[in-house]
Amino acid sequence: MKKYWQVYLSAIQDAFADRARLAVYVLQDFIAPLVSILLWIGVYRFSGKTASGWELDRLISYYLMVAFLSLTLNHYLEFSIGFRDIKLGGLVKYLVKPVSYLGYVFAGSNGWKTVRFLFALLPYSLLIMFFKQYFNVSASLPSVASAALFAAIAYLMIFFYKFLLGISSFWVVENYGLVNFFWMIQTLLSGLLIPIDFFPNWIKTVTWFLPFRFFYYLPVKLIIERQGLGDYLPDLGVAMVWLILLGWISASLYRKGLKNFSDTRQ
Amino acid sequence: MKTLTRYLRIYWQIVKANTSLVLVYRFNILTYVLATASWAIFAVIAVLLYSGQVPTLAGWTKDELLTLTGVFSVVTGFSYTFFLVNFMDLPERINSGELDVLLTKPLDSQFLSTLFHFSHANISRFLIGISILVFTFRSYSIGWLTLAGFILLLLSGVTILYSIWLLLVTLNFYTRRLDNIIGFLLELFDQTSRTPSDAFRVASSWAFNFLLPLFMVVSFPTKALWGKLSAEMTVATMVTAVVLFVLSRKFWQYSLRHYSSAGG
Numbered sequence: 344m345k346k347y348w349q350v351y352l353s354a355i356q357d358a359f360a361d362r363a364r365l366a367v368y369v370l371q372d373f374i375a376p377l378v379s380i381l382l383w384i385g386v387y388r389f390s391g392k393t394a395s396g397w398e399l400d401r402l403i404s405y406y407l408m409v410a411f412l413s414l415t416l417n418h419y420l421e422f423s424i425g426f427r428d429i430k431l432g433g434l435v436k437y438l439v440k441p442v443s444y445l446g447y448v449f450a451g452s453n454g455w456k457t458v459r460f461l462f463a464l465l466p467y468s469l470l471i472m473f474f475k476q477y478f479n480v481s482a483s484l485p486s487v488a489s490a491a492l493f494a495a496i497a498y499l500m501i502f503f504y505k506f507l508l509g510i511s512s513f514w515v516v517e518n519y520g521l522v523n524f525f526w527m528i529q530t531l532l533s534g535l536l537i538p539i540d541f542f543p544n545w546i547k548t549v550t551w552f553l554p555f556r557f558f559y560y561l562p563v564k565l566i567i568e569r570q571g572l573g574d575y576l577p578d579l580g581v582a583m584v585w586l587i588l589l590g591w592i593s594a595s596l597y598r599k600g601l602k603n604f605s606d607t608r609q
Numbered sequence: 610m611k612t613l614t615r616y617l618r619i620y621w622q623i624v625k626a627n628t629s630l631v632l633v634y635r636f637n638i639l640t641y642v643l644a645t646a647s648w649a650i651f652a653v654i655a656v657l658l659y660s661g662q663v664p665t666l667a668g669w670t671k672d673e674l675l676t677l678t679g680v681f682s683v684v685t686g687f688s689y690t691f692f693l694v695n696f697m698d699l700p701e702r703i704n705s706g707e708l709d710v711l712l713t714k715p716l717d718s719q720f721l722s723t724l725f726h727f728s729h730a731n732i733s734r735f736l737i738g739i740s741i742l743v744f745t746f747r748s749y750s751i752g753w754l755t756l757a758g759f760i761l762l763l764l765s766g767v768t769i770l771y772s773i774w775l776l777l778v779t780l781n782f783y784t785r786r787l788d789n790i791i792g793f794l795l796e797l798f799d800q801t802s803r804t805p806s807d808a809f810r811v812a813s814s815w816a817f818n819f820l821l822p823l824f825m826v827v828s829f830p831t832k833a834l835w836g837k838l839s840a841e842m843t844v845a846t847m848v849t850a851v852v853l854f855v856l857s858r859k860f861w862q863y864s865l866r867h868y869s870s871a872g873g
Binding site: 363371381382384386388515517518519520522523524527530536541542543 | 666813
């Protein structure tokens, strides 16, 4: 455990050393929710209503919370694993060390995420202050606790999901296309673009069978609707199954992929 | 004229060389096409989802929103095919000193630095954009004058986008580790251009004015196609394109003096 703690600390140091780039990345994270918020305010001022019976303040609160979850839960590993470690052969240095690559990547990602989160606090506070007249959330303790539990599961799910996208480079070498395709699916089905409630029923049914709705939509919905875990026990079961499945597939495919790997620096 | 012909001939050689490279990794091009096409389809799905909820989005009807999506795909398809990869690569070239290779050629440095890579995969996005426009306008008629104005505005829009990219990427001559600034602009452009500009105008005039050059790239040509763009804004878009292009070129030429190669 101690060695992964060192990896975590070293990632924090790296992230601070790269703070100019990190600041740009953090600002980039705010663009999508900010545009959505301005869009819906514009729509509301034009027609006096938003969509699917959602009041404007509820919708804006939704986007503000999705923005918070997105910067808290999202991992950014798919290109570093695919390009730096697999395509360019950087993976070799982990293979000769007594560490698990999965654990190493997880500890490193947590380090970067810690600093990224700290950097995001100021712009996020400004965002809340700027739209405070629309931020109307009266969350209950059970709903916040349930949302936190789902968010913790989502954090791990996103990690395994991004890890899988990264190691796809064992087979496709350039994973840019595949990653972009899944970004699109994730943006659409995780509630990042619009709440899943706005979808036609058949898409809602499809989302039920996929892991994406757990990423942002479900934790935010729990808070907005002030619901506790009791109403979402089946969802908790499905989330756990997805988490175990993603973890298992990640570990097995990584082992399989290693057989395809050859260090290109030779 | 002679110089233009020479550069066109050289550019054709660049495209051919890029094509040979792409053919070596055929599976990669397939995944790139999948990605670019899926983003174009994503934009259409987003419009259908929005217009399924509200009759108009900040005054824009479903057909107008589809046109916006089509124009967005055409502009991104075109710009990404010709320029984007070059702008993505430039910070690394500047920081590592690889730019030397391009600067030592007896050609215009801006031409080579911003047009050296040709991205075949994004042609699919351009074609999807054209298909969306043809589909949307299947039951409408457009006059030749409107079409000519639209094409002129479209070219102005692409010029504005190119110039903003060049201005930002040139900053890398002065500060290292700013390679993700293009990614930032890309995200800003992607998010704002798929959204009707009038929503921003109504929501926040400050945001609208700040993002005005980006709205000139996609939103304004779309409005022109529907006959909703004022003459003042049409002229303003074209003037902005010329001014930004001249400014970015001057800035590039000036900043080249600060380039000291990797060992400098």
